[in-house]
Each structure stands twice: as C-alpha cells, then as structure tokens.
Amino acid sequence: MANQVDPRFAGVRPADDATAGFDAGLRAYMLSVYNYMATGVLMTGAIAYLVANTPALLAVFFAVKANGAMGPTILGWVAMLSPLALILVMNFGMNKLSESTLKLCFYGFAALMGVSMSTIFIVYTGASIAQTFFVTAAAFAGLSLYGYTTKRDLSAMGKFLVMGLIGLIVAMFANFFFKSGPLQLGINIIGVLIFAGLIAYDTQRLKNLYFQVQGSDIMGKTAIMGALTLYLNFINMFQFLLHMMGNRN
Template identity: 45%
Template sequence: MADFNTIRAGAETRTAQIDEGLRAHMNKVYGTMSVGLLVTALAAWAIGTSDQLVMAVFGTPLKWLVMFAPLIMVFAFGAMINRLSAAGAQLFFYAFSAVMGISISYIFVVFTGVSIVQTFLITSAAFAGLSLWGYTTKKDISGWGSFLIMGVIGLVIASVVNIFLQSPAMMFAISAIGVLIFAALTAYDTQKIKTDYIQHAHAMDEEWLAKSAIMGALNLYLDFINLFMFLLQFLGNRE
C-alpha cells in the first residue's frame, strides 16, 4: 500500500507540474501573439494613415513585394526554425508582424477607422471563444488538420487569381469560406499547441519549448489576422 501511495503521489505531482507548465506555455504563446498583433497594428496605422507612405508603398511596383512578402516569410520561417535560436525565432516573428502590418495597411484607406476597430473587437471576442473551446474540449479535432490546410491552399490560390479578376462575387465567396476555415483553425491550432506540449513535457527541453511557443504564437496570429481580414470584408464600412 505504501508503494502504491508513493507511486500515486508521484504521478499526481508530475501531473500538477505538467498542468503548471502548460499554463505557463500557453501564457507565453498568447503573450507573444499579442505583442505581434500590436506590432502589426502600429505598422499598419503608421503606413495607412499617411498619404505619402501609402502612395510610396501601394502606388509603385513595390506593392507586389509588400503583398507577397508575408507569405514568403512564413515559408522561410518554417524552413529556418530548427536552425534559429529561440531569441532569433522571436525576433523573426516580430519582424514578420511588422511586414504583415505594412501589407494590410491599405485597410485604413479602404475602410473607416470605426469599422476597423469594431471588426477587431468582434474578431477578438470570436477568437477568444474559439480558442477557449479548442483548449477545453475533450473532442479530438486533430483530424481536421489535412482538410483545413487544403482549404487554406485553395483560399490562397483563389485570392491570387482574384487580384487580377477583381470579381466581387468571388471575393464574397472567398471571404465567407475564409471565415469558416480560420474559425476552425483557431480551435484546431489551440488544441494542437496543448497536445504538443503534453506529449513533449517529459523532455522539458527549454529551447524546444521556447521555439514551440513562438511557432504556436505564429499559427494563432495567422488565424487571428486572416479571420479579421475576412470579417472586415463583411463588417467594414468603406470610405
């Protein structure tokens, strides 16, 4: 009995340590993501509210680099993450956040400031609810991954095509599907971050955990930004 009690006490202690570590890990993920969103917001506001800067960025061929730079950086980040230190990965994430802010700064020209703020608040509430559900649900939603990734690839291709077609109907369809896909991805990515931590918690590799938190922050950041941009197509009041 004494041995059993010792084993049980040890297991309970280990579980408590994992739970405490998981909370710290998730706080790191959400904190890093929040700083990234702040950097994006400041960069977008600084460019989008200046007529001179808007013309310098979007009135020249530079706009093509600005539009596709975030996509290129995401792929580069995925390829480089294993070679980067945790500090380097975090710096890269913040640089990416700034570039993303520049690339979406046109929203301050297209939409009213009030509708941008309102959409941001709605996105924040929706994101919080979806992420909380993904974190607390007992349902295994890992099977959604392949389907959602295919959906994202389809959205990217359709969005690039529509840059040249400029079809309102196609834009409406892309936005509607985009909201659904990134809403589901928010829950999926949150559960995946939690599951990955629990599976690797026994190793307690601080460098891995730090980089894992940054990658988790990047995934949730992308879910938030895309959800916001697609919702803005429906809720934004145009200038």
C-alpha cells in the same frame, strides 16, 4: 495567407491529458504563445495605422496610379512579399536559428504585415475596422478557449480544414481574374469558417504539443512558432470579416 504546421508534430497527442503536474507549465507555455501572438497583432495594427496616416511613409510604399487606384511601389512590393520569405525562413530554419533570432523574425514579420495592411485604413472607415477587430478578437477568444478545453480530438477536422484552405486559395486566385461579387462573398464566408475552425484546431494542437516539448531546448521556439500560427489565423479571419462588414470610405 497560410496556416503553418510543423509536420514533425502533426497529430501529436499527450500521453495523459489530465496529468496535474503539467498544469502550471502548460498554462505558462500557452500564455507565452498568446503573449507573442497578441504583441504581434498589436504591432501590425500600430504600424498599419502609422503608415496610413503619415503621408511621407505612405508614399514610400504606395503610389496613386493614373486611374486613381493606389498600387505598391517597388518598396511596397518588397514589404508585401517579405513576410512570405520570413515564414519560410522560420519554418525551415527553426532548428538552426536561435530563439532570439526566431523571435526577431516573428516581430519583423508582424511589422512588415503592418506595412502591407496599411491601406485598409484608406479603404475602410476607422469605425468599421475597430468594430471588425473586436468581433474577431471575441471570436478568437471563444474558439481558442474551445480548442483548449474540449476533450474531442480535432485532428481529423484539421486535415479537412487544410484541404479547404487549399481550395479557398484556388478560388481566390480564380476570382482575381473573374471579379465575381457573389463568388467573393462566398470566399469571404468560407474563409471565416475555415479560419474559425483552424483557431480551435491549432489551439488544441499547441496544447498537445507542450507534452512533447516540455523541458526541452526547443520549447521556447515552439511557443514562437505557435504564436505565428495563431497570428495568421487571427489576421486572415479579420481580413475576411472586414471584407464583409467593413464600410468603405
């Protein structure tokens, strides 16, 4: 769980937010970000469903333990840890990687996330997963639209949310040992609120970033990295909501 922000562009503001000449290019840029992000989310969902419903594939990545619980195999651990490695490669290698390679890394990341998330189809009912997905999609659309259209500067809120995200990770790590139900509920609620704010903040940040990269040779790469950020926000919000709304099998 992470929200990747390129430090070179943190807090960037356009010189003139209302410049009409940029509108068509801005719309095309944001559309490419959303297209990458949506394709990644759909790929993750399709692969998760495929793995969960194909016993041979499921057995490759997950095994039933003696106590009846399902745990990852060696390949399962590789699939679960590889997305983090790809995020690091994409962030630190953005300038060196070609746009096509960066795109391949993004889709590889989405595919591996599908493998690691496949167990949700075993733990939760299909109806609750679908319901949570549509709630997340509707919330994402509204929050992203707000981030795109608001005249309010959300950069200060972004710094607060990043600090909150660090605290959330610490709380999740602590609850891994304490197994507290009330604490987990609090983590889920705070997690939803944090990623809701990050969706609006990152949308505005990506909009502002366009005015700095438009016409440059890194514009395509920036769109892919922006899609990765929004993808992570969407997936994390979905998971926290699923923990609250999902009906278990």
